[in-house]
Amino acid sequence: MTDAPRKLKPATLLVHGGTTRSSFGEISEAMFLTQSFAYPTMEAAEARFKGDDPGFIYSRFSNPTVAMFEQRMCLLEGAEAARATASGMAAVTAAMMAQVKAGDHVVAARALFGSCLYVVEDLLPRFGVSSTLVDGADLAQWKAAVRPETKLFFLESPTNPGLEIYDLKAIADVAHNAGARLVVDNVFATPLLQKPFDFGADVVVYSATKHIDGQGRCLGGVILSSQAIIEENIHNFLRQTGPAMSPFNAWVMLKGLETLPLRVGQQAASAAKVADFLAEQKGVTKVLYPFRKDHPQAELARRQMLGGGTLVSFLLESKEAAFRLANALQVVKISNNLGDAKSLVTHPATTTHQRLTPEARATLGITDGMLRLSIGLEDADDLIDDLAAGLAAAGRG
Numbered sequence: 010m011t012d013a014p015r016k017l018k019p020a021t022l023l024v025h026g027g028t029t030r031s032s033f034g035e036i037s038e039a040m041f042l043t044q045s046f047a048y049p050t051m052e053a054a055e056a057r058f059k060g061d062d063p064g065f066i067y068s069r070f071s072n073p074t075v076a077m078f079e080q081r082m083c084l085l086e087g088a089e090a091a092r093a094t095a096s097g098m099a100a101v102t103a104a105m106m107a108q109v110k111a112g113d114h115v116v117a118a119r120a121l122f123g124s125c126l127y128v129v130e131d132l133l134p135r136f137g138v139s140s141t142l143v144d145g146a147d148l149a150q151w152k153a154a155v156r157p158e159t160k161l162f163f164l165e166s167p168t169n170p171g172l173e174i175y176d177l178k179a180i181a182d183v184a185h186n187a188g189a190r191l192v193v194d195n196v197f198a199t200p201l202l203q204k205p206f207d208f209g210a211d212v213v214v215y216s217a218t219k220h221i222d223g224q225g226r227c228l229g230g231v232i233l234s235s236q237a238i239i240e241e242n243i244h245n246f247l248r249q250t251g252p253a254m255s256p257f258n259a260w261v262m263l264k265g266l267e268t269l270p271l272r273v274g275q276q277a278a279s280a281a282k283v284a285d286f287l288a289e290q291k292g293v294t295k296v297l298y299p300f301r302k303d304h305p306q307a308e309l310a311r312r313q314m315l316g317g318g319t320l321v322s323f324l325l326e327s328k329e330a331a332f333r334l335a336n337a338l339q340v341v342k343i344s345n346n347l348g349d350a351k352s353l354v355t356h357p358a359t360t361t362h363q364r365l366t367p368e369a370r371a372t373l374g375i376t377d378g379m380l381r382l383s384i385g386l387e388d389a390d391d392l393i394d395d396l397a398a399g400l401a402a403a404g405r406g
């Protein structure tokens with residue numbers, strides 16, 4: 010029943026970290042599909058409810074398999090505490106709702122995952138929490154948005170689908186000077202390629218659905234923070250409202266974490282290669298990849314990320330060309346998901362961002378000709394051949 014010590018490197022922590030074993034001594038993490046736990050005596054039940062005995066009570070708020078996943082995520086992220094949730098959106102919603110009350114104010118970058126935008130723009134105001142959306146790249150806008158009642162800053166970097174990079178350190182400083190906390194949705198960067206706590210983030214959230222599972226199977230989410238914030242704000246909210254991760258999904262995520270460095274390393278290398286290929290093609294008007302020299306914030310990306318990530322966005326002339334390209338792909342599948350072993354292409358303007366007005370899309374740089382690629386584990390040369398065939402089809406318009 011030992012945790013891996015902190016000095017081990019991430020790849021090792023991701024294989025061993027957080028593992029606890031039952032009396033059978035199983036090597037692979039056990040899946041505890043149980044709702045509740047038996048107490049040997051009434052006194053033991055009393056002690057557990059009082060918090061004098063740290064054992065498990067009920068899987069809505071704690072379960073041995075889920076706890077292993079939470080502990081492994083803590084070791085990876087360098088966080089004191091974590092709570093797993095049923096989905097990434099459950100993590101985002103809980104991280105926000107559990108830290109604010111009526112009368113408070115939230116500032117968020119405008120370039121947010123669609124459902125995160127709903128939480129900030131529509132849901133919070135219904136409960137008396139006002140919000141301001143800013144251009145995340147413009148530090149002056151973050152500063153100007155601050156009010157005495159501002160409690161949270163919220164952002165994603167790189168953004169979806171524009172892959173814009175925000176200066177985490179500078180934004181965290183503005184938040185802290187205002188007495189607010191910074192919450193970072195770190196999905197696009199992955200927990201390996203960006204460490205928001207190193208730049209001052211107070212809370213980090215993930216959709217584990219993406220790279221953490223990594224093979225497109227289960228939904229999941231996780232909230233990481235200090236012991237104090239998890240205990241004071243997050244734990245009770247989750248315990249009483251119940252967006253719990255299932256032990257089955259926690260087990261899938263634990264196994265996913267074991268291969269995370271191999272997968273993300275391979276996917277990021279292929280993404281860089283695909284981005285370089287696309288940049289040379291006639292018909293491609295722009296390629297967005299954080300570690301390419303032509304990325305507007307390439308220098309900042311290299312300062313705060315350890316790799317360019319597994320997503321590539323690029324622009325064609327028109328929606329028709331984008332559709333012809335995507336429809337001609339044979340290896341890459343059409344899907345709005347990301348972080349899967351299978352490469353996926355999506356057309357943000359007509360899917361994930363179709364609810365936005367054309368003006369709002371234009372502000373975010375989402376043109377009708379934009380495609381977003383999530384690079385999977387196929388051979389990069391096959392992906393490039395597939396895209397070459399797609400580009401040929403696009404050009405035949």
Ligand SMILES: *Cc1c(COP(=O)(O)O)cnc(C)c1O
Pocket residue numbers: 096097098099101122124125165169194196197215216217218219228229230
């Ligand atoms: C997918 C995603 C979410 C939501 O996660 P789910 O697991 O689908 O609920 C939130 N933020 C970002 C950046 C995402 O990519």
